[in-house]
Amino acid sequence: MQNKINEIKNYVIQKLSGINAQADCQALRVEILGKSGKLTELFKQLKDVPAEEKGKVGQILNAGKSEIDAIISNKEKELANAAIQNEINSAEKIDITLPTGAECGSLHPRTIIQREIEEVFTSMGFVVEDGNEVETEYNNFTAVNVPENHPARDMQDTFWLDNGEVLKTHTSASQNRILKKYTPPIRAIFPGRCFRNEDVDASHENTFFQLEGVIVDKDVSVGNLIYFMKEMLSKIFKKQVEVRLRPGFFPFTEPSFEMDVRCPFCDGKGCPTCKNGGWIELCPCGMIHPQVLRNSGIDPEKFSGCAFGLGLDRMTMLSTNLNDIRELNSGNLKLLKQFGVK
Numbered sequence: 001m002q003n004k005i006n007e008i009k010n011y012v013i014q015k016l017s018g019i020n021a022q023a024d025c026q027a028l029r030v031e032i033l034g035k036s037g038k039l040t041e042l043f044k045q046l047k048d049v050p051a052e053e054k055g056k057v058g059q060i061l062n063a064g065k066s067e068i069d070a071i072i073s074n075k076e077k078e079l080a081n082a083a084i085q086n087e088i089n090s091a092e093k094i095d096i097t098l099p100t101g102a103e104c105g106s107l108h109p110r111t112i113i114q115r116e117i118e119e120v121f122t123s124m125g126f127v128v129e130d131g132n133e134v135e136t137e138y139n140n141f142t143a144v145n146v147p148e149n150h151p152a153r154d155m156q157d158t159f160w161l162d163n164g165e166v167l168k169t170h171t172s173a174s175q176n177r178i179l180k181k182y183t184p185p186i187r188a189i190f191p192g193r194c195f196r197n198e199d200v201d202a203s204h205e206n207t208f209f210q211l212e213g214v215i216v217d218k219d220v221s222v223g224n225l226i227y228f229m230k231e232m233l234s235k236i237f238k239k240q241v242e243v244r245l246r247p248g249f250f251p252f253t254e255p256s257f258e259m260d261v262r263c264p265f266c267d268g269k270g271c272p273t274c275k276n277g278g279w280i281e282l283c284p285c286g287m288i289h290p291q292v293l294r295n296s297g298i299d300p301e302k303f304s305g306c307a308f309g310l311g312l313d314r315m316t317m318l319s320t321n322l323n324d325i326r327e328l329n330s331g332n333l334k335l336l337k338q339f340g341v342k
């Protein structure tokens with residue numbers, strides 16, 4: 001076995017001496033260490049080695065692999081450094097003092113609102129977490145109490161990957177990871193991009209943003225939910241706001257609510273923004289279902305929690321008075337730069 005490894009090592013050294021491109025080096029790595037690589041094939045022969053020799057032969061193989069891997073890695077580093085050096089030497093000289101002639105960019109209005117909301121929640125002791133855009137079916141559905149064949153899955157049809165994962169349909173998909181990451185008391189918000197197989201119209205996009213919040217502690221109640229939401233909205237709209245709860249349904253909260261805010265533009269008197277109803281439907285929320293807590297390893301006998309899932313595009317539309325969500329993804333700079341001032 002040692003002879004065979006030495007042969008491969010000498011072959012690698014000889015080949016590397018003639019290699020000057022990173023791609024060739026990569027190809028050699030695959031040829032030796034890839035799935036059907038020369039060295040990998042030797043590992044496959046280990047199963048035929050008598051049991052009493054397996055340990056020793058395994059050691060020889062592993063040592064050989066580390067040595068060959070290091071030889072290739074060194075060459076890779078050498079080539080990468082040479083490529084950088086080459087770029088530095090050959091790069092045209094840029095005079096950074098010259099005017100660019102291009103306009104400066106600005107933050108997207110949705111990013112501005114997201115940052116404002118994050119600031120308010122962090123000032124109240126929340127951590128800001130990130131979520132995956134590609135999620136497991138378990139996290140997106142099952143962990144939040146939407147098992148296979150549950151009708152609630154139909155309301156959130158999404159884009160499925162060949163490996164069975166999904167483009168997440170809601171930020172609730174991150175609940176399981178985040179509740180597992182921390183131990184109660186937990187206060188976290190997690191903004192993120194979501195995807196649904198939707199017919200696009202003025203208020204629905206197939207790609208949109210939500211900002212989710214969870215609070216888990218001893219004796220959390222709906223009162224906590226109302227308090228934090230009112231605080232946040234009052235800071236964003238820069239005035240005291242009134243909210244109301246209507247019954248709602250989500251498999252992952254019990255009870256579930258739809259939270260409305262009294263229209264901050266007309267103080268509830270009626271205007272085009274609230275379609276003369278005086279209230280604006282803002283955000284679904286509720287008390288976290290005991291099974292969702294259990295799925296994250298939290299004992300619902302000891303702790304309770306509440307959660308909300310704010311539509312960030314909706315908040316952005318409210319704060320900018322835009323009436324078509326499609327503008328937010330349009331790249332229409334004339335329109336967007338009116339708001340993206342920071």
Ligand code: FA5
Pocket residue numbers: 169170171172196198203204205206207208209210212250253282283284285286307308309310311312313314325
């Ligand atoms: C949910 O997605 C729940 N996960 C929210 C939740 C979280 C409830 C925690 C309870 C506890 P819903 O499908 O209603 O719920 O979406 C929440 C918000 O996302 C909506 O109010 C809306 O503002 C926004 N939203 C949903 N679908 C779209 C869409 N296609 N385009 C733009 N915004 C959307």
